[in-house]
Amino acid sequence: MTTTSARAGRRWTRWAWLAAVVAALVICAGASVAIGSRHVSWDEIAAGLSGSTDGLGTAAVAKRVLRTILAILVGLALGLAGAVMQGVTRNPLADPGILGVNMGASLAVVTGIAWFGLWTYTAFIWVAIAGAGITAVFVYIVGSLGKGGATPLKLALAGAVTSAAAASFISAIVLPRADIADDVRSWQVGGVGGANIDAIAQVAPFLVVGVVICLVSAQSLNALALGDEAAASLGERVFVARAFASLGAVLLCGAATAVAGPIAFVGLIVPHICRLLIGVDHRWLVPFSALAGAILVTASDTVGRVVARPDEIDVGILTAILGAPVLIGIVRRTRIREL
Amino acid sequence: MTAAHNLMAAGLRLGYRDLVVIDGLDLTIPPGRLTAIVGANACGKSTLLRAMSRLLKPQAGQVLLDGRPVRRIPPKELARTLGLLPQSPIAPDGITVADLVGRGRNPHRRALSRWSRRDDEAVAAALEATRTLDLADRTVDQLSGGQRQRVWMAMALAQETDLLLLDEPTTFLDVAHQIEILDLLVELNRDRGTTVVMVLHDLNLAARYADHLVAIADGRVHSAGSPADVLTPATVRAVFGIDSQVIADPISGRPLMLPIGRHHPRPD
Numbered sequence: 001m002t003t004t005s006a007r008a009g010r011r012w013t014r015w016a017w018l019a020a021v022v023a024a025l026v027i028c029a030g031a032s033v034a035i036g037s038r039h040v041s042w043d044e045i046a047a048g049l050s051g052s053t054d055g056l057g058t059a060a061v062a063k064r065v066l067r068t069i070l071a072i073l074v075g076l077a078l079g080l081a082g083a084v085m086q087g088v089t090r091n092p093l094a095d096p097g098i099l100g101v102n103m104g105a106s107l108a109v110v111t112g113i114a115w116f117g118l119w120t121y122t123a124f125i126w127v128a129i130a131g132a133g134i135t136a137v138f139v140y141i142v143g144s145l146g147k148g149g150a151t152p153l154k155l156a157l158a159g160a161v162t163s164a165a166a167a168s169f170i171s172a173i174v175l176p177r178a179d180i181a182d183d184v185r186s187w188q189v190g191g192v193g194g195a196n197i198d199a200i201a202q203v204a205p206f207l208v209v210g211v212v213i214c215l216v217s218a219q220s221l222n223a224l225a226l227g228d229e230a231a232a233s234l235g236e237r238v239f240v241a242r243a244f245a246s247l248g249a250v251l252l253c254g255a256a257t258a259v260a261g262p263i264a265f266v267g268l269i270v271p272h273i274c275r276l277l278i279g280v281d282h283r284w285l286v287p288f289s290a291l292a293g294a295i296l297v298t299a300s301d302t303v304g305r306v307v308a309r310p311d312e313i314d315v316g317i318l319t320a321i322l323g324a325p326v327l328i329g330i331v332r333r334t335r336i337r338e339l
Numbered sequence: 340m341t342a343a344h345n346l347m348a349a350g351l352r353l354g355y356r357d358l359v360v361i362d363g364l365d366l367t368i369p370p371g372r373l374t375a376i377v378g379a380n381a382c383g384k385s386t387l388l389r390a391m392s393r394l395l396k397p398q399a400g401q402v403l404l405d406g407r408p409v410r411r412i413p414p415k416e417l418a419r420t421l422g423l424l425p426q427s428p429i430a431p432d433g434i435t436v437a438d439l440v441g442r443g444r445n446p447h448r449r450a451l452s453r454w455s456r457r458d459d460e461a462v463a464a465a466l467e468a469t470r471t472l473d474l475a476d477r478t479v480d481q482l483s484g485g486q487r488q489r490v491w492m493a494m495a496l497a498q499e500t501d502l503l504l505l506d507e508p509t510t511f512l513d514v515a516h517q518i519e520i521l522d523l524l525v526e527l528n529r530d531r532g533t534t535v536v537m538v539l540h541d542l543n544l545a546a547r548y549a550d551h552l553v554a555i556a557d558g559r560v561h562s563a564g565s566p567a568d569v570l571t572p573a574t575v576r577a578v579f580g581i582d583s584q585v586i587a588d589p590i591s592g593r594p595l596m597l598p599i600g601r602h603h604p605r606p607d
């Protein structure tokens with residue numbers, strides 16, 4: 001049967017891409033451990049990987065291992081969240097950064113630091129998730145006002161405005177507070193340089209829940225992609241499916257932002273590239289976006305350590321440099337339509 | 340494989356907020372037959388179809404499938420018995436025909452379940468029945484309007500429902516493709532025993548193809564029955580507000596309506 005063989009052919013291509021992406025992630029992770037402001041020898045890398053922190057070289061390696069793990073986790077979360085948000089809103093511009101969700105999470109965290117003296121990662125994460133959720137709902141409502149409902153451009157504009165407003169609030173909170181300004185600033189640009197075992201251990205459970213929700217939602221997203229009416233007639237509870245998938249994305253955005261600051265554009269770029277590679281089936285697209293997001297953040301972080309030695313450029317700045325042209329490209333495409 | 344299912348509406352009131360479009364409508368869909376719903380623009384035909392497939396909550400009354408209110412049937416269970424092809428579903432950019440048709444399997448699958456041989460067979464059968472097998476690897480945006488509509492039909496077929504509701508399946512198609520789609524529906528009804536309910540704009544095509552014709556006017560069923568009984572000058576007057584003459588269609592023997600405009604001579 002021709003369809004079966006064609007299907008088999010496509011599956012084969014997807015598995016091949018999957019292998020390639022996993023290999024790329026391994027290479028990026030290796031590079032992230034081996035490369036940094038300080039040159040280290042292979043012996044030092046081996047010693048660092050085995051847990052030793054004697055000597056500057058091995059200590060640097062041990063630190064880079066944590067940093068790499070955090071970069072992978074954050075990238076995975078943001079890539080997944082982007083794919084799910086684009087699916088939920090049928091909006092090619094949906095991204096946790098563009099929709100203001102990450103900035104909303106930051107505002108919540110900064111408020112928590114400045115006014116409520118929060119200091120544990122777990123507290124950051126809860127507050128960030130709440131901020132992300134409130135912002136997501138707010139932006140969706142604002143973007144849906146007026147004629148035509150939540151069109152891609154209106155949603156993106158609502159997100160951009162909300163993001164700008166949240167950033168202003170953050171400045172207003174932080175500026176008069178010299179005691180917290182430095183901490184907040186370095187966290188806010190978006191980086192994984194401050195990685196430590198506490199952050200990783202505390203964020204991991206939230207990410208696991210978010211990832212599971214997103215993977216389970218993939219099939220509903222396939223139905224939602226055909227329009228609400230078609231999805232409903234395929235047996236989906238449209239509102240419930242949307243809300244559930246959004247919950248997964250919000251958990252991931254909030255948790256990632258709590259530990260790494262608001263990193264934009266990862267969730268935008270990654271799903272678009274993945275669609276080009278493996279197509280529009282969310283059961284592939286969602287996990288693929290996770291892996292590709294991890295690659296993008298790990299690679300950006302590594303590049304950021306190298307290009308400005310001995311200083312570092314934060315991940316959030318590099319992803320913005322990469323992401324802005326992609327955003328313009330998507331907007332300029334002749335037909336902006338719902339996905 | 341097809342079981343007879345009874346779909347009926349009783350005392351239905353439908354609308355959007357203050358605007359009531361259907362009020363006090365009773366309707367029974369004959370199982371195993373082809374039903375066409377006709378009526379003037381904005382008379383509530385599509386709204387009725389949405390309510391019959393659970394998409395719209397009635398303000399009053401009920402839609403019953405085998406005696407159970409459709410809004411109480413779990414959505415996936417309902418979607419294995421009753422499918423609706425909306426008027427303008429969205430084809431995601433770059434989706435292939437095979438992938439799109441495969442999405443019709445949604446109600447038969449659970450989250451994270453694997454694609455089964457049964458799913459493959461249903462998709463292949465749907466592609467074959469709609470003569471879209473050779474399009475399987477094309478992307479939907481490369482297709483013509485007629486091909487695209489056949490692909491959507493294939494998706495609805497892959498859902499393997501005993502009841503299929505279609506909202507104006509022939510709109511925007513030229514006459515050849517309209518006939519192609521309607522012929523497909525006849526084959527689906529004849530070969531699989533599927534109960535088909537379609538909203539149609541074209542009265543004459545409705546009379547030509549349907550076993551059972553339902554005319555909607557003033558928010559309720561004006562008349563329902565065989566095309567010969569329903570399609571009369573009196574019905575056309577009541578439903579569309581125009582004069583007409585109805586003759587026997589020389590091809591099928593079904594009634595054929597000829598509208599009479601202001602500038603046409605009256606026959607009498």
